[in-house]
Amino acid sequence: MFIQIIQGRCTRQDEMHALADEWRERLSPGADGWLGGTYGFTDDGQFVGVVRFEDRAAAEANSQRPEQGAWAERMASLFDGPVEFHDxxxxxLLFDGGSDEAGFVQVIRGKVDDPSRLRAMMTDAQLLHEMRPDILGATLAIEPDGTYTETVAFRDEESARKGETVMPPEEVRAELEYAMRGARFYDLRHPWFESAHH
Known part of the structure; x- marks a missing residue:
C-alpha cells in the first residue's frame, strides 16, 4: 500500500470539503488503484488528508492525469499558506486499517531512528486490542528517514480519551514513550472518509 499525507492550514473548510466530494464523484472513477482516504480539520484550522493507493505507481499515474493536475491547483488555492506532502x-495496518464508521480520528506525526521497533509494536494486534479496545483500526506510514504518520480511528472521542487514561504494562510503556517522543497529535473531531468500495 502507498499513503500520501496532505497537510496545511485551511480556513475555507466548507469549500475544501466540497472539493474533496467533487473529486470522489468526478475523478475517482478514473483513478486506478485508489483505495480511499481519511480527511478532517483540527480545532486550530489544520487540514489533514491521508489518501491510500494500492502502490506508488498507481498514485503517480493518478497525479499525472491532466484533470487531477487541474483539481490539485484548485485545492492548493484553498490553503492559507504552504502545504506539506508526505509519501x-x-x-x-492494524485491524484492517481503520473504519469509515469512526467518529473521531487522531493523526500522530513523529520520527524514530528504528522504524522496525515502531512497526513491531503496531503489529502486536492482540496486545493493542486488549490494552485499547476503543481503537477501531489504524494505519502507520513510515518514510525513509524514520518520520511516521499514524492515523488512528475511534468510535468517538469520549472512548478515546477514556482509553488514554489506561496505564499500559511496563514494557509497552517504554515502547510508547520511545515512539511518541516529540510527536505531534492532530485531533480530527469531524472526520470524513472516502472509499473506493462505496
Whole structure:
C-alpha cells in the first residue's frame, strides 16, 4: 500500500470539503488503484488528508492525469499558506486499517531512528486490542528517514480519551514513550472518509 499525507492550514473548510466530494464523484472513477482516504480539520484550522493507493505507481499515474493536475491547483488555492506532502510505501495496518464508521480520528506525526521497533509494536494486534479496545483500526506510514504518520480511528472521542487514561504494562510503556517522543497529535473531531468500495 502507498499513503500520501496532505497537510496545511485551511480556513475555507466548507469549500475544501466540497472539493474533496467533487473529486470522489468526478475523478475517482478514473483513478486506478485508489483505495480511499481519511480527511478532517483540527480545532486550530489544520487540514489533514491521508489518501491510500494500492502502490506508488498507481498514485503517480493518478497525479499525472491532466484533470487531477487541474483539481490539485484548485485545492492548493484553498490553503492559507504552504502545504506539506508526505509519501510512504512502508505501510502497516492494524485491524484492517481503520473504519469509515469512526467518529473521531487522531493523526500522530513523529520520527524514530528504528522504524522496525515502531512497526513491531503496531503489529502486536492482540496486545493493542486488549490494552485499547476503543481503537477501531489504524494505519502507520513510515518514510525513509524514520518520520511516521499514524492515523488512528475511534468510535468517538469520549472512548478515546477514556482509553488514554489506561496505564499500559511496563514494557509497552517504554515502547510508547520511545515512539511518541516529540510527536505531534492532530485531533480530527469531524472526520470524513472516502472509499473506493462505496
Amino acid at each position: 510512504s510505501d512502508d505501510v502497516t
